[in-house]
Amino acid sequence: MTSAEPPPVERFRPADLERDWGRLRSTCPVSKTTTPDGTDVWLVTRYHDIRSVLGRQVFRVTPLDSDVSTETGEGNESIFQDPPEHTRLRGLVAGPFAVGRVGKYRAAIRAKADELIGAMLSSGEAIDIMADFSKPLTMNVISDVVGVPGPDRAMFQRLSDQLLVPVSEAQGVVALEGWRQLNEYVRSLIAHRRRTAGGRGGDLLAHMIRVQKEDASLTDVELTTMVLGLPVAGYVSTANAIAVAVRHLVEDKWLDELRVCPDRPALLKSFVEEVLRFQSGDNGESMPRFAAEDVRVCDELIRKGDMVVAPLVAANRDDELFDQPGSFDPRRPGLGRHLAFGFGIHRCLGANLARLELQCAVAALVDSGLGFEMLESWDSVPWEVNMLGDRFPVRLLVSAWQTEYGTRNRERTT
Amino acid sequence: MNAQPEQLTKTWSYPFARESIIDPAPALAQLRESAPIHKVRLATGGDAWLVTRYEDVRALLGSPAFGTQYPGSVPTVDAENLAGGFMFLKDPPEHTRLRRSVSRVFTVRRVAALRERAEVVAAGLVTTMVEKGPVVDVQEEFAYPLPIAIISELLGIPESDRARFRRWADIVLRAVGGGEGFGEAFADLQKFVVALVESKPDGPDLLSELAGQSGEPGGLSRLEIASMAMGLLMAGYVTTASAISHGLLRLFRNPAVPAGIRAGELRITDVVEELLRLQDEEVGINRIALADVDVCGVRVRRGETVIASRVGANRDPRAFRDAESFTVDSPSGQHLAFGHGIHHCLGAALARMELEVAFGTLLTRIPGLRLAVAFSEVEWSADGMDVNIDRLPVAW
Numbered sequence: 013m014t015s016a017e018p019p020p021v022e023r024f025r026p027a028d029l030e031r032d033w034g035r036l037r038s039t040c041p042v043s044k045t046t047t048p049d050g051t052d053v054w055l056v057t058r059y060h061d062i063r064s065v066l067g068r069q070v071f072r073v074t075p076l077d078s079d080v081s082t083e084t085g086e087g088n089e090s091i092f093q094d095p096p097e098h099t100r101l102r103g104l105v106a107g108p109f110a111v112g113r114v115g116k117y118r119a120a121i122r123a124k125a126d127e128l129i130g131a132m133l134s135s136g137e138a139i140d141i142m143a144d145f146s147k148p149l150t151m152n153v154i155s156d157v158v159g160v161p162g163p164d165r166a167m168f169q170r171l172s173d174q175l176l177v178p179v180s181e182a183q184g185v186v187a188l189e190g191w192r193q194l195n196e197y198v199r200s201l202i203a204h205r206r207r208t209a210g211g212r213g214g215d216l217l218a219h220m221i222r223v224q225k226e227d228a229s230l231t232d233v234e235l236t237t238m239v240l241g242l243p244v245a246g247y248v249s250t251a252n253a254i255a256v257a258v259r260h261l262v263e264d265k266w267l268d269e270l271r272v273c274p275d276r277p278a279l280l281k282s283f284v285e286e287v288l289r290f291q292s293g294d295n296g297e298s299m300p301r302f303a304a305e306d307v308r309v310c311d312e313l314i315r316k317g318d319m320v321v322a323p324l325v326a327a328n329r330d331d332e333l334f335d336q337p338g339s340f341d342p343r344r345p346g347l348g349r350h351l352a353f354g355f356g357i358h359r360c361l362g363a364n365l366a367r368l369e370l371q372c373a374v375a376a377l378v379d380s381g382l383g384f385e386m387l388e389s390w391d392s393v394p395w396e397v398n399m400l401g402d403r404f405p406v407r408l409l410v411s412a413w414q415t416e417y418g419t420r421n422r423e424r425t426t
Numbered sequence: 427m428n429a430q431p432e433q434l435t436k437t438w439s440y441p442f443a444r445e446s447i448i449d450p451a452p453a454l455a456q457l458r459e460s461a462p463i464h465k466v467r468l469a470t471g472g473d474a475w476l477v478t479r480y481e482d483v484r485a486l487l488g489s490p491a492f493g494t495q496y497p498g499s500v501p502t503v504d505a506e507n508l509a510g511g512f513m514f515l516k517d518p519p520e521h522t523r524l525r526r527s528v529s530r531v532f533t534v535r536r537v538a539a540l541r542e543r544a545e546v547v548a549a550g551l552v553t554t555m556v557e558k559g560p561v562v563d564v565q566e567e568f569a570y571p572l573p574i575a576i577i578s579e580l581l582g583i584p585e586s587d588r589a590r591f592r593r594w595a596d597i598v599l600r601a602v603g604g605g606e607g608f609g610e611a612f613a614d615l616q617k618f619v620v621a622l623v624e625s626k627p628d629g630p631d632l633l634s635e636l637a638g639q640s641g642e643p644g645g646l647s648r649l650e651i652a653s654m655a656m657g658l659l660m661a662g663y664v665t666t667a668s669a670i671s672h673g674l675l676r677l678f679r680n681p682a683v684p685a686g687i688r689a690g691e692l693r694i695t696d697v698v699e700e701l702l703r704l705q706d707e708e709v710g711i712n713r714i715a716l717a718d719v720d721v722c723g724v725r726v727r728r729g730e731t732v733i734a735s736r737v738g739a740n741r742d743p744r745a746f747r748d749a750e751s752f753t754v755d756s757p758s759g760q761h762l763a764f765g766h767g768i769h770h771c772l773g774a775a776l777a778r779m780e781l782e783v784a785f786g787t788l789l790t791r792i793p794g795l796r797l798a799v800a801f802s803e804v805e806w807s808a809d810g811m812d813v814n815i816d817r818l819p820v821a822w
Contacts, residue, residue, distance in 0.1 A: 268685030416752040417682040
């Protein structure tokens with residue numbers, strides 16, 4: 013038995029992401045709707061209700077009628093399960109992603125970002141932020157974190173990229189094949205590491221191998237799936253968020269604002285948080301939940317087994333918490349309350365890492381002294397959906413040049 | 427006999443071929459590093475010497491051994507040739523007399539009064555621009571109209587004559603209309619300026635003040651005043667407009683600078699000085715040796731031309747730290763954008779004021795001001811000494 017199939021990808025996507033959350037919130041905060049495939053679903057649109065749905069144990073991530081049984085080894089080995097399985101798996105893997113633990117990657121992330129930026133001027137041609145910056149950067153971080161050896165990295169990225177191809181029929185086959193090969197590679201890598209290094213090393217593979225030695229309950233399939241979950245969860249979403257950040261840096265001139273701001277570190281942090289708040293819905297949306305019993309949300313009775321969707325995009329655009337939520341403003345008060353990483357026990361495991369990557373990427377761009385120009389407006393950037401259900405911008409074309417704004421000016425304001 | 431160093435035997439073509447509107451040709455920095463003086467072959471024919479280092483440029487511009495005319499030749503002014511009286515083409519003692527007279531009336535107070543006027547004009551131009559949007563040519567709508575309005579004000583041109591004054595100036599100085607009607611416009615412009623001076627004094631303007639002193643000791647003749655008026659137009663119109671549009675382009679290329687101005691982190695006066703130091707829309711100032719003289723270890727013969735590269739001087743790492751960078755703590759005013767010595771630009775304070783008002787008004791009244799096309803799409807042309815932005819489309 014292998015985990016040769018992709019993890020469950022059934023995601024509720026509002027057919028229209030630009031739906032009027034404000035009107036729904038004020039007239040019908042918990043409304044009935046249907047998913048694109050016709051399933052009945054509750055749609056929750058207020059920040060506090062969304063947080064409540066995501067945070068309460070009564071809302072499960074697996075449908076009640078599903079016959080998942082880990083004992084028979086069938087179904088879902090990923091971390092996206094309900095307690096007690098989720099608690100066990102998350103506990104095993106969470107350590108390396110704790111806020112205090114990811115900091116060790118900061119220097120490497122920054123060095124990679126500087127290297128990629130340094131190469132931007134050499135081509136003399138249009139730069140695709142996705143292909144030339146955000147994807148190689150996040151892939152490099154993932155390779156560092158997982159422990160992918162240098163010579164394998166190009167292949168690792170190629171296989172991961174196959175997961176990102178748009179989900180047309182022909183490319184779906186490519187993606188599925190990519191998934192199988194990626195799975196195969198990770199399994200062989202684990203076996204190799206077990207043989208050669210045992211549990212030695214500071215990367216995720218070493219950690220998981222050590223964990224498995226101490227906790228026999230962790231199966232090989234689970235180990236493989238969790239290691240694989242990282243490129244799946246952390247690659248596109250973080251790369252997307254970096255692209256969104258670049259959009260606001262360039263199109264809204266925050267790059268220049270950051271360069272002249274007397275309190276740059278603070279503004280940079282809130283800029284990243286605002287990017288996270290703002291990009292919700294563009295990518296990294298929450299999975300649907302299922303009521304384990306009859307439960308009320310905002311006076312609406314939700315029956316046992318009903319599907320509930322609590323979109324992060326709606327929470328992050330709730331004007332009760334965020335004034336003028338549709339505008340991008342890193343100086344807005346209360347920014348820390350955004351739910352870009354979700355909430356509750358399934359809150360994004362890689363949140364600290366993703367945040368660090370964004371901060372390093374933005375800081376590297378600010379310090380580079382490069383000027384950027386969008387070669388096409390953000391509105392005309394094409395987005396695709398990959399087979400994992402993630403939306404991603406196909407490209408983000410910019411031109412870059414070395415500005416004359418002197419390093420001494422920059423030091424002056426740092 | 428010693429072998430001649432390469433920079434003296436090899437002749438470079440000048441001006442250098444350009445690759446960019448706002449950055450000097452790379453050859454300039456190479457020459458400046460290789461030797462202090464080089465021989466150049468001018469595009470207009472003839473040879474000259476070129477100095478590119480700050481101290482040498484400054485010394486040349488300040489040297490009494492050099493003049494603006496071939497030794498012994500003195501251009502004369504008449505009503506058909508006002509250019510013969512241009513102060514910037516005169517040498518002492520003639521120059522000294524002209525400069526003294528006009529300096530007396532070209533006062534700080536006058537520039538301060540013109541600033542108020544410039545602010546009103548600039549605000550009005552911006553209002554019109556915004557109405558015409560979403561995309562306008564900021565050069566046509568702002569960069570040219572502002573300085574011509576200020577010159578009209580300075581010269582005391584009646585409102586009813588300003589449109590035709592500008593039309594003539596555009597044909598003569600900007601070749602608007604492709605050179606068509608140049609001779610006629612030039613003659614009309616001269617006649618107009620002569621008649622204008624005849625009508626003075628009639629107000630608080632500069633020409634009126636000069637005309638009021640016309641009969642007094644040290645005063646200028648009517649013809650000299652007319653020539654002065656024409657010279658101010660020649661020296662102050664396209665140069666200032668060009669500094670505005672090239673400066674804007676440089677600001678667009680260095681967006682942290684406008685951001686710094688808006689955030690109150692950068693002072694507009696500092697920004698203007700840095701834009702002036704880095705500007706590169708004009709090539710050097712020519713000087714002619716009045717006698718055999720040694721320059722940078724080379725014997726320059728009487729009558730030979732030496733070109734002082736202001737751009738070379740203003741980016742000389744010997745004079746400025748981070749010389750190629752936009753750096754607001756450069757020693758203010760030490761750049762040579764306005765020249766040096768007795769011909770140091772008479773209108774420097776006026777130009778600085780206009781640039782401060784221009785950038786200040788544009789950046790604060792239109793916070794989202796940006797280039798409406800990609801930088802590489804901006805149309806420009808280099809013709810001999812002039813580098814001209816053809817159109818500068820902006821949006822907001």
